[in-house]
Amino acid sequence: MRNRLLCCVIICLLKADFKNAIVTQFPRHRIIGTGKEFILHCSQNMNHVAMFWYRQDPGFGLKLVYYSPGPGSIEKGDVSEGYHVFRNNMTHFPLTLKSASTNQTSVYLCASSSATAPHTHILSAQKKVQTTEEKAALKILHRK
Incomplete structure (x- = not known):
């Protein structure tokens, strides 16, 4: 049964046409000095x-810079200070680091997206876990 399920998953993935959908970002890797535009x-x-x-800082989730x-x-996104963007056509969206600084060290x-709304930048892994007391307090508030 497991082999049959795995086979179905592989076939479904092979039928999806991902080869034509491309987002390209370059350069892939770069180390630059502070104060330089990039x-x-x-x-x-x-x-x-x-x-x-x-941008994704080491040890943290994604943060929206611009969209x-x-x-x-x-x-503007959550962390747009120090960056500049422009978009004059459908296919290109360059991001400029005006004056690179150490706090911009990031991925x-x-x-x-075909949708125009920005993607959520609060991932479930970033959400605070509620304590039992907080959950009880929320239930009380919802009853009122």
Whole structure:
């Protein structure tokens, strides 16, 4: 039974056409000196309306830097200070570090989406676990 299930999963994945959906980000790796300007390039070939830049600091979850609901439109994320973006077409969304600093040492990720709403930047792994007392207090508040 397990082999049959595994076979079905593999077949389903093989049928999905991921080879045509590409988000490209470059350069892949870069070490730069503080105070220097640096540009990270991002492009996508899916004609997705929305594009996003995230950063992931060591030991933490993703934080939204900037997003674009469409060409010519830019929205700030949670950590947009020290960065600049522009988007004048559907496929490209470069991120500029204006003056690189040590607090910008991070993994940067670009994404695109056919939806225009920004993706949630509070992941379940980042959410605070509620104590029994907090859960009880919330139940009391909901009853009122």
